[in-house]
Amino acid sequence: MESTTKKPSVFLLLLVLLVSSSVVAVVVDGLEESRLAAAAGAAARSRRKKGEGSGGGGGALRFGRKVKGEFKILQIADMHYADGRDTPCEDVLPGQMPTCSDLNTTAFIYRMLRAENPDLLVFTGDNIYGFDSTDSAKSMDMAFAPAIALKLPWAAVLGNHDQEGTLSREGVMHHIVGMAHTLSRVNPAGMKIDGFGNYNLMVNGEEGSSLANKSVLNLYFLDSGDYSTVPAIPGYGWIKPSQQVWFQQTSSRLQKEYMSKPEAQKDPAPALMYFHIPLPEFGDFDASNFTGVKQEGISSASINSGFFPTLVEAGDVKAVFIGHDHVNDFCGKLIDIELCYAGGFGYHAYGKAGWSRRARVVSAYLEKTVDGGWGGVKSIKTWKRLDDEYLSTIDTQVLWNKGSIEAQKLSDDD
Numbered sequence: 001m002e003s004t005t006k007k008p009s010v011f012l013l014l015l016v017l018l019v020s021s022s023v024v025a026v027v028v029d030g031l032e033e034s035r036l037a038a039a040a041g042a043a044a045r046s047r048r049k050k051g052e053g054s055g056g057g058g059g060a061l062r063f064g065r066k067v068k069g070e071f072k073i074l075q076i077a078d079m080h081y082a083d084g085r086d087t088p089c090e091d092v093l094p095g096q097m098p099t100c101s102d103l104n105t106t107a108f109i110y111r112m113l114r115a116e117n118p119d120l121l122v123f124t125g126d127n128i129y130g131f132d133s134t135d136s137a138k139s140m141d142m143a144f145a146p147a148i149a150l151k152l153p154w155a156a157v158l159g160n161h162d163q164e165g166t167l168s169r170e171g172v173m174h175h176i177v178g179m180a181h182t183l184s185r186v187n188p189a190g191m192k193i194d195g196f197g198n199y200n201l202m203v204n205g206e207e208g209s210s211l212a213n214k215s216v217l218n219l220y221f222l223d224s225g226d227y228s229t230v231p232a233i234p235g236y237g238w239i240k241p242s243q244q245v246w247f248q249q250t251s252s253r254l255q256k257e258y259m260s261k262p263e264a265q266k267d268p269a270p271a272l273m274y275f276h277i278p279l280p281e282f283g284d285f286d287a288s289n290f291t292g293v294k295q296e297g298i299s300s301a302s303i304n305s306g307f308f309p310t311l312v313e314a315g316d317v318k319a320v321f322i323g324h325d326h327v328n329d330f331c332g333k334l335i336d337i338e339l340c341y342a343g344g345f346g347y348h349a350y351g352k353a354g355w356s357r358r359a360r361v362v363s364a365y366l367e368k369t370v371d372g373g374w375g376g377v378k379s380i381k382t383w384k385r386l387d388d389e390y391l392s393t394i395d396t397q398v399l400w401n402k403g404s405i406e407a408q409k410l411s412d413d414d
Contacts, residue, residue: 064206069366074118077323079346081143082132089347104347108387109146121147124323125159125276136165148180155183157197159276160226173197194240195223206374216376218271238301251314271316280304285332292330318400327352338399356386
């Protein structure tokens with residue numbers, strides 16, 4: 001039996017029990033589940049304090065706050081949260097069904113946070129499952145409660161199911177933005193843009209280093225839409241031209257800032273991107289050129305809006321992370337950009353019985369300068385964790401390495 005550590009008082013009685021089925025069950029001693037849910041909701045509804053979490057960077061995120069020279073992100077995809085204890089699990093083994101609910105998803109979040117201690121928690125859409133939620137706001141309060149209870153910085157984007165309950169897509173994003181400790185934003189100020197939840201975050205260099213006031217790692221978040229609004233084009237939504245323009249402008253500005261004085265750098269800072277629905281290019285891989293598994297088709301939009309070439313042209317994005325297709329969890333490289341699924345996290349989401357729910361971790365590491373200080377990002381690595389008895393780590397791989405880029409430049413100069 002594992003017990004939570006350093007939890008706020010409302011969660012002191014939350015215990016995580018590993019049952020023989022390898023599914024995590026939540027056990028509450030001396031506190032009714034309804035009271036626990038209410039306490040979790042109260043924690044989640046605490047509004048963001050004025051000035052908390054400036055989404056444009058401003059020192060809100062920084063390397064080395066937990067481990068020197070490192071910045072770690074935990075990605076959670078497709079929680080499909082609904083009504084907590086009253087919401088049953090999908091696609092688990094028969095012996096797991098009687099005690100399995102949304103609370104298993106909550107328990108998995110706590111296990112991951114204890115194991116990985118991330119600097120940032122990113123939720124990549126279908127955070128709630130609107131059709132089965134009686135109150136979308138309450139579902140979100142429960143879904144995001146662990147991040148808020150532990151006072152972790154977190155960010156979220158929307159999937160195609162978040163708005164199918166009692167709140168509109170805009171309403172869902174506004175609710176998220178008002179929650180405590182989130183760095184999420186509805187949209188860039190002063191710009192007309194499609195969707196809700198298009199924003200960027202900056203991660204500054206190590207405190208006291210020459211790059212302490214520069215963003216050495218940039219994070220982009222986009223609304224990949226829900227469903228097509230064009231009658232002649234069926235299926236899922238896609239990233240629109242206005243969003244691509246915003247990305248191009250933001251990327252250009254960030255690259256210019258990083259490569260300008262003071263402390264001008266030779267190359268752009270690397271960037272990572274998060275959204276929900278896969279680009280059509282995710283379909284370009286097979287078992288010979290990816291790490292992980294592909295167990296279902298690529299459910300992208302039925303048209304290609306050309307966003308991947310835009311990313312290639314910009315040059316700073318090294319990896320894209322998505323959800324949506326729950327039993328795919330692979331990473332594959334296409335034209336120097338890694339395209340990565342997280343794998344399904346939530347127990348109310350469809351999955352595959354006997355195939356563990358999972359989460360993706362990404363960690364960036366700084367290089368050491370000749371004088372022993374901290375410089376820019378040296379490498380970016382990823383791995384996945386399974387919700388099994390051991391929280392098994394699988395498929396560790398390097399996504400990007402600065403040395404390989406420098407070697408390529410030398411080769412090109414020859």
